Amino acid sequence: MLSTYRLPDALPGESVKTVIHRDAIIAIKRVIFFALLLALPIVVIAMVNILFPSLIEVVWVWPLLLLASSAYLLFIWLLFFFSLLDYFLDVWVITDRRIIDIRQNGFFSRAISEMHLSRVQDVSSETHGFFPTVFKYGNVVVQTAGEQNKLFFEEVNHPEHIRDMLMRLVAEKHETTKQQGT
């Protein structure tokens, strides 16, 4: 669980309501995809061995195949690591005061944006496609009055629950603001 210590510029008295990642099925899809890619050198070497057995006996073919396979596996394993790292480091934090969107984009790019609940005008959720419908994940779109008009929660689990939570928090925030004003 992300604590307020880790929040960027945590406000005094701010409490974290929930920390949201993409749905687990996204990570599973990536694991399956990269598992297939990792199996590719084994398939290629087996096919070369079966279809062109005399080619392996050429002095430079087998060493080159080994080097290429090793480099390929290291490269794919690194891509797999960064793909899942991106999954874990893309985070949406909902507190009682704001929404924080933390995105990891590639190797050297990290973006953090935040939106105060008092500026939220509308929250909507959407689920499109076969897998999102079956596994109940989708997007949440938060419309605001600020310079950044929209904030997206992408491929999150049960987007309708997140929408309901946000609407409730926004209503409570407005109520609190009204009471402080009177």
Place this chain on the structure above:
Amino acid sequence: MTFPLVYFLYAYFVFAAVWAALSLVGLYHLISYGSRMFGSFFLGIVYLAGVIVIAYVSYGYLNQIDWQSEISIFENINFLNLSSSPSNSFNSFK
């Protein structure tokens, strides 16, 4: 032209050095931003374990290769189909 097979190994080492640098970048991000989450911590462990497995298996196979073997390229290629004997080449034009 001939050159030893070990040149390909050097190119592989250059690639491995670049790969290692990018791995360190990824591990830095993991430690900086994800160490408090079990999932990302577990990902780091799995990644390092995978690296060790790939390196160990690669070393096992690459260690068996004779890297001092020479590779010949662009030899024994005779584009004009001419033999070394002048008389034979003359006869081919009759």
